[in-house]
Amino acid sequence: MTPSVVHRAVLTAAPPYDFALSVRALEGFGPMAGEHRVADGCVRRAFAHPDPAKAAAGAAVVAQVDAGPTGGVRLAVLAAAPLTAAEAAAVEQAVAGWLGLADDLRGFHAIADADPAMAPVLRVARGLHQVRFPSLSEATIYFTLTQRSTQWFAGARRRRMAAELGPSLVVDDVVYRSFPSLEVVAGLDDETLRGYAGNAQRAARVREVAAGVAGLGETWLRVAPYCDARTALLALPGVGPFTANALLLRGLGRPDEVPLEMRQFRLTAEQVYGTPPPTPAELRARYGPHIGWWSYITRTAAAWREGPEEVQAVREMVRSSPSPGS
Template sequence: MTITVQPRLTTAELVARGPFDLDASARFLAAFTPAARPGAAAEEGVLRMAFPVEGSWEHAGALIRRRTPGPDVGSGAPVEVSVQGAGSSADVAIGQVRRILSLDVDGSGFEDVARGDPVVGALARRYPGLRPVQFHSPYEAACWTIVGNGRPMSQAARIKQRIAERHGVEVDVAGVPLASFPAPEVLAVLDGELGLPVQKVERLHAVARAARDGLLDAGWLRSLEPDEALERLQRLPGVGPFSAQLILIRGAGHPDVFPLDEPRVHERMREAYRLPEATPAELDRLARRWRPYRSWVAVLLRARHA
């Protein structure tokens, strides 16, 4: 049974370092299958989301709006974030929004990378101001991998949304009700109600315990060397190399990890660079020219074929 979080607004301004376009983020999220929800659509100048806040796991709603009319992809483009329902965790929730939109990363050097690589330059021109929009947290990214393994993405998205609606919390975000995914302590005790195979339920319980114990904290994961973070993530049952990379890149928002186990990115690279026989190791070496934005470029390559 869901409950409605009572409004309690905390507002802050987020300023991008480097190009950023909120409308591009909204369009990206609307087309991002794991974020699928009924009636989801890009709304000009506005983005809404609801999520459990890392650490306290209080539920929050966030309304993100442009501060200036019309699209602005230039450096310093400001957005206003109004967070409600997070209680004492409002500042953490605002920081979480900053990470979700990749505004916690200094993107001012991305144009230099684009100028130095014709493929990246073409992507930057095609998607001006687009930064990766992340999962709400590594916890939600890990749950997505468990739910989605072995299923079509569209089916997994419906299951994840159903779990949020039945077992999460409904947050009214400026007149739009959104289902926030259940907090770890809730997920950890759900069993048959999830409607999933026993093995997947057990793996979700393990993810919930890891999140509760701080082992999926985004800041902590990003403080580690990527290889160490990936190795630790793979200690979770059901999390292999592909899933670990997804959690680190799209959950914790690490900006500079090349997805060695992401075949679709490799296919896009081979096509874009006209290297049909390139091995993953060769593509990894090629991607070093994208540093320190290897994750960002990989996401743009995927977006090109979304």
């Protein structure tokens, strides 16, 4: 059956929000390179079908988004068959989570506006919400694959798993693929998983982490007190501080903590504040539970600070684009 638009909605976003900045952040999101298409101000990407049985059978939906009329995004969902109301709502929730639409950054901006060193960052990044991994499964496998490896190899292995195991949908002659569930990855036989992971040790670690995170449950990890969720993740074999914090921030949008002692975050602080930068303790004291937003926005906008003209060009493209499905 030829896919068609089966659902439309306008998704609201917590202000300030600028869809053009989401588009720019997506284009620079290396771990997810090649998994979405940007054209004429619209973005398309696949999500697993919200019915787990259909997703397990290989079904996916494609979400197409562009700038909404009142600061959010317009959504058109393409699928091979109609969705129930509950399924459509689940896709809306998945898309909103992917784009971080509900993230309340008012507390972060109140602090950052009083931080003079942040002025150049906010000049190009005000309205940026965190673009996340589209599923906790994808974040879990990617960050596990980066352990004792490089981001390039981890990304390549993640893309191969999506291409060969993920639910998919063909729209306008383009194959859009989502990522297999944690349960699917954990259930792979040793030889198959070793082929994706690169060696037996990494395969065993991927299986342990996938099964462990699945056992904790995405819902619980979203709503449990942050300290409890982080402690539970750290108790899993194969999960260290970086992976635990990465899953909570980049997978689930929980900004309470960042391992600022790591080199990449020290370099970011130096870019913003100069040398010597504030210590991790000083940054945590200043930004409190918003430290994750400080980390994401400063690191994402680091390459944007040469000037706002590129962002303006994206905004002009977004404003002139047709509505999804038209």
